[in-house]
Amino acid sequence: MTSTSPVSADQAGGTPGTIGGVDGGPHSSRAAALVARAVGGKDSAPVTMTSPFTGLPTATLPQATDADARAVFHDARAAQRAWAARPVAERQRILIRLHDLVLKRQREVLDLVQVEAGKSRMDAFDEVCSTALVAAYYGKHSAKFLAPKRSAGVIPLLTKAGVVRHPKGVVGVISPWNYPLALTAMDVLPALMAGNTVVQKPDNQTALSALWLHELAEEAGLPAGVWQILLGRGSRIGDALVEESDYLCFTGSTPTGKNLAAQVASRLTSYSLELGGKNPMVVLPDADVAKAAAGAVTACFSSAGQLCVSVERIYVHESIRAEFTEAFVRRTAALRLGCTLDYGSDMGSLTSADQLENVRAHVEDARSNGATVLTGGRARPDIGPLFYEPTVLTDVPESARLFAEETFGPVVSIYGYHDVNDAVERANDTEYGLNASVWSRDGRAGWEVAARLKAGTVNVNEGYAATFGSVGVPMGGMKESGVGRRNGAEGLLKYTEAQAIAIQRGLKLRPFRGMPASVWTRSMTASMKLLRRLPGR
Structure with a gap:
């Protein structure tokens, strides 16, 4: 194998002591500005993250407590109703603007992903592409996926039936360190488009990349408080994430996914898991x-x-x-x-x-x-x-x-x-x-x-x-590689509750007054045999 030279200040386009614009010490102004976007941080033991390339510090991250986490969910729940009330077309326009910003400012995040995750530049670019594709896709198609759908009623012409979609409420997203930009986009953006608010816990190692996308989303018009990022240790805030989320989305190891699924099951709420593979x-x-x-x-x-x-x-x-x-x-x-x-x-x-x-x-x-x-x-x-x-x-x-x-x-x-x-x-x-x-x-x-x-x-x-x-x-x-799906219509509709509504006109669905039950049941039996032959039934 051939090797290239280690990262240097000149290659990074920064000043001595910097890595890709992120300070080699924990007090970089850019890193600090991104960290300031995170919520909470009353834990008395912040963590200092280092770059895989050099072992040098990249940022010091405040860590949330259980109380911090529950307060974030309380605020997210309060913000959710107003967000869901916005027209879907308006929410879509935010994603289209986000798509454009990601492509325009990709150099910033290419450096950031490389420094935090240790990726090659091309692998970091894959994340930029994926993020832009997801933003464009849901920016174009969310209204179609969420629109009320007509369905065949029990009695043609007399029964009008359909399905409407409601957001789950507050979605908890636990993101891994390996694809901090792409997996944030894949999980967070469709949840937002469905009318939910989101509380995300990225891995500490690559939290700055998620915070960068959060910054761009608000620049694109996402209201403050609709998507909140929580930094913390799973051992301290994991219970709050499970107990406060109306839907939990997790990417990580199979053993951890199984533990989370067992916790969520006791609450009878929904979840999706992307886990390991061979x-x-x-x-x-x-x-x-x-x-x-x-x-x-x-x-x-x-x-x-x-x-x-x-x-x-x-x-x-x-x-x-x-x-x-x-x-x-x-x-x-x-x-x-x-x-x-x-x-x-x-x-x-x-x-x-x-x-x-x-x-x-x-x-x-x-x-x-x-x-x-x-x-x-x-x-x-x-x-x-x-x-x-x-x-x-x-x-x-x-x-x-x-x-x-x-x-x-x-x-x-x-x-x-x-x-x-x-x-x-x-x-x-x-x-x-x-x-x-x-x-x-x-x-x-x-x-x-x-x-x-x-x-x-x-x-x-x-x-x-x-x-x-x-x-x-x-x-x-x-x-054992997971439950549920991301991307496509399923990747958005999983964040919704399907509600069936039917309007009945004229004929009742029980015998008329004075009609013997035997006559009614024979009539309905003959009708069902006929209905089976109709298209769309």
């Missing part, structure tokens, strides 16, 4: 090997593999396995690792010491169990404190941890197969079901295999970006 890629025997190998590099190593939908297992038909492996390893070994705030690097850093240790432990455990490392397999402290080389393994036995456990880092294992049915069975042999990838020259064959994979999203001749960027289709997990 995502497979199936390369069919007719695949274009060069294109599949290039696509696998992006699918496996974007954001240093710290992406819920990134590929960690590759199944390649034995007829092309050697050719694919050679091409994939060669492309992987050529990736440029670095921490410059420009497009000079292909892969950035891991985000935390815990992630680095987990990746290191998975690879060493696989080695000790007989796996072969084809490229990578070592940390790179010479580039930055949390860098780890993109790693490709083969001969990984079932006894190795990374065979079935989610690694969530730049590590992938290759397996061969002879029969497509066997490949599908092995790809599905996991407790997870978030994302998958299929490669074939024949689009129809690729689609047919994709439909057999037990994953919420499947991409043909792509790793994850085709479904991730197609905001009009739902995205989420099967099995």
Whole structure:
């Protein structure tokens, strides 16, 4: 692997002691202005976050107490009624303005996401694109999704039936550190468009990116108090988030998601969870090997593999396995690792010491169990404190941890197969079901295999970006990868309560006075047989 130089003040376009405009100490005026947008902060132990690229401080964050959190929800509930009363078209215009602001001021947040999350510039740009796409999509389509819908009534012409949508109320959003901008947009913006207010708790590590989007949303016209950001430790404010939310949206680990679901169940409120994955890629025997190998590099190593939908297992038909492996390893070994705030690097850093240790432990455990490392397999402290080389393994036995456990880092294992049915069975042999990838020259064959994979999203001749960027289709997990969907109509309607309303005219739905029940029931039976033959019934 090649490496680029560490980030410097000159590259960042800042002054000495700064990283991308964010002070190397905890008192940067820009960071402080963003932090000031957060609510609460009476916890006596603030936290100072550091950049994965350098280990230098980026910001000191106040931490909310349980009382702070409950007060925020009280204020959000008070603001919700007026927000919901605004015409949907007016709410949509705010998102269209937000879309334009995100694209216009992207350089600010590209630096910020890189500094906070350790991403390459291109991976940070993916977040900008996703955020703009989500804002534009719901800025165009929310009114259509929320409009009252007519439905067939029980008696044609005499029964008028329909469905209206009401906001849940206050939506709690718990966001992860790995995609701080994109996942904030995907979860918060449709909740707002549905007429809810939002209380978001971003991860402390990447809170500034979420606060930046919050700043732009208010510049675009979002009223103050409609979306509030709460900084705090889950151990201190987690109960308040669960107990005060009318709907809870969480992205994170499967064990934490299960705990939250159990808590929410006792309140009989709704939730959605996007959780872990051990995502497979199936390369069919007719695949274009060069294109599949290039696509696998992006699918496996974007954001240093710290992406819920990134590929960690590759199944390649034995007829092309050697050719694919050679091409994939060669492309992987050529990736440029670095921490410059420009497009000079292909892969950035891991985000935390815990992630680095987990990746290191998975690879060493696989080695000790007989796996072969084809490229990578070592940390790179010479580039930055949390860098780890993109790693490709083969001969990984079932006894190795990374065979079935989610690694969530730049590590992938290759397996061969002879029969497509066997490949599908092995790809599905996991407790997870978030994302998958299929490669074939024949689009129809690729689609047919994709439909057999037990994953919420499947991409043909792509790793994850085709479904991730197609905001009009739902995205989420099967099995232990989650509950519910984001994006598309479902990503907005989940934040609403459906209410059925029917108006009955003329004929009553019970026997007329004096009519024997036997006559009424025979008449209704004949009518139902006739109604079944009518279109739309």
